[in-house]
Amino acid sequence: MKSVVPILTVVAGILMIWYGAAVWLNAQWTYDQAARAGIEVGFGDVVRDAMVQDRPVIPAPHQVAVELYDTVIDKNITSRRSLVYHGWITVSATLLGFVFGTGLGILLAVGIVHNRAMDMSVMPWAIASQTIPILAIAPMIIVVLNSVGIQGIVPKAIISAYLSFFPVVVGMVAGLRSPDVMQLDLMRTYHASRAQMFWKLRLPSSMPYLFTSLKVGIAASLVGAIVGELPTGAVSGLGARLLSGSYYGQTVQIWSALIAAAVVAAALVGLIGIAQRLTLRRMGMGQ
Template sequence: MKSLVPILTVVAAIMVLWYGAAVWMNSQWTLDQAARAGTEPSFSFIVADTMAQDRPKLPAPHQVISELYDTVIDKKITSKRSLVFHAWITLSATLLGFVFGTFAGILLAVGIVHNRAMDMSVMPWAIASQTIPILAIAPMIIVVMNSMGIQGLVPKAFISAYLSFFPVVVGMVKGLRSPGAMQLDLMRTYHASQPETFWKLRLPASMPYLFTSLKVGIAASLVGAIVGELPTGAVRGLGARMLSGSYYGQTIQIWSALIMAAVLAASLVAIVGIIQRITLKRMGLAQ
């Protein structure tokens, strides 16, 4: 309840700014139309008109909401015009890529922590991989995989994984190295083997770090899946909705796809957060 007031305040502020910007940005078109018709529009007419255009520069919030209502609630989810359908396409690539990326990230981190050669060689490459703009590399991945006969979900998931493995590597390396000298000495006094030290000390100690990374990773996965939908000229998915919206000047469609993506990202992060809380609580790491 306490956090509701600040949140609503911010939402209200955004709405005011948004409506203001919509009036300001769309009024030019209204004035042009009026000039062509030779009429002198009143201020109230301008304001009303800027919020009801078919292809506004900036759609007003209620236009986006009504579009969302129309494409989320009113359409059957199997319809190609349903935003839920497109969100699911993107979500499935996101989740697959997230699983790939997390798995790869954990494996790399385990290697880095246990093998000096990997420690020296892998990390610089992992960092370098993230400095390449994903927009540049995504089309190449799609084209190369397409030439190998792989299409659809997997190339998009691959781009998702490419973005999401990195936070997992960084977090897991830190987490697996988090046990102090004393805790490692304790394992030595038991003459514990390296695998025993890993399973009983390093891995459980890394859990809080892993979950923090997963939250970043799943949001990155979603970005990857959307980016993966742009260069293919894909006809399905949130990325495709944004792209076709920009081809045809359908700003309302772009904005509703954007909002859908934001809601999706927030939900995914929230779900990881809930799993984090339950897991850490069961492990005794959170109170």
Template sequence: MRKSLFPVPTVVAALFVIWYAMSVVLNAPWAYDRAKRAGVELSFSELVADTWAQDKPKLPAPHQVAVELWNTTVEKKITSKRSLVFHSGVTLSSTLLGFVLGTVLGIGLAVGIVYNRVMDMSVMPWVIASQTIPILAIAPMIIVVLNAVGISGLLPKAIISMYLSFFPVVVGMVKGLRSPDMMQLDQMRTWNATGGQQFWKLRLPSSMPYLFASLKIAMAASLVGAIVGELPTGAVAGLGARLLAGSYYGQTIQIWSALIMAAALAAGLVALIGVVQRVTLKRMGMA
């Protein structure tokens, strides 16, 4: 642990240095432009100060994003439409619902593929094909089609999340459920175990490490799905809506704070699965 304490802050510090430097470089033309029109000459320190404090910078400086994050999370009431916590909550709810749906669908398909020869031969190519279609192309279709049959709100967005998150679960669980070797399966046969016993006592526990690896990817994919799903709905609410609204009005600071929020959300969710994984595998004696 002690060794990892040094490199992490070093890398983070380096990233901040690069970030601040880049915001000077990228925002300088606008600062010069304004100075020229006002007929003043900018010193270097004035230039730096200006590039780090513009209203609509090309690249906002880290502290601007931090201030925006603070103002839109701590300073605003959660119920406010301008609260990032509110928007995160909207995105989180469809992420989680989509993640649960995707996990259930993924495990279901994997069980089918492992136990049913017809599904084994036919399903996997479709699963892979489904992921080659850009989600941005299919998301509006899902919203429109579901809206036409009277389903709107949370579910269509969750389904887009599911569409992205079931894939890693299928792939991981097929591999996991097939991880018992011939000997272990023969052994079950010598005990005259039923198919159900073979599944619950051997295949499912064997697949646990694979499942958790898949769930982490699925959770991240689910969040991406939820954000994409918010775009075609007219950007009403959610982190996706903040991103879209920010880009309409050139609110780069708002875009960046939404991005950081999304990243933090993803990191938090994946870390949560990591904790569940550690506890589960430890209780199973496998960690």
């Protein structure tokens, strides 16, 4: 519990900066309104007003908190107004994309480690794939898949997978290559087959690398799923909340969706962390 105090300190700091920014950036609107009405406003009025605007430039933290309470706790989770409903839509695409991406990443890494041609050819393409802005490629993936009749969760999951396979490839190639020469020589003295070398040495050695990659990968998956919701004009999902919020100037809604996305990301990374600890402990490598 020693970590509570520093965390609370940082949270308090963020809240202070946030409130400060809200007053500073929302003041202009108050001044404009006052000028139009021909009245003078004092600093106290500006601060008071900055806390309660309907469409603030930056909503105050308590406005976001109220919106979150309203859309997470108060609404029935099957309601389209519930952030839990939208969150689940995005999380389901994230998880499916994460499974695709991790599977693809592991397969590519196994290929790269065992096949010289793949070793020479795949990595540059994997790197190139990540230099293309995902915002540019996401609409095309959705359009192309739609034209062959694939809709719904799968296109979003593929965009997620597109982002999440990369850290897994990089991490797993490093992990599968982590056994040193001596350990490989030992296997040769047993006349072990490549399959035995893989299952008994390379794969277990790669586990710490895998989990580190998975943490990066699942966060990338979530970004992919949200991005995948933007170009479709999707009506549900955290991406859709961001989109409709920006259409209608609902900054409070945008910020609530952002906070929700951050919480979901932290929760997903946390789950991987728990899986990591359990697995490594079972393997006798836990701290």
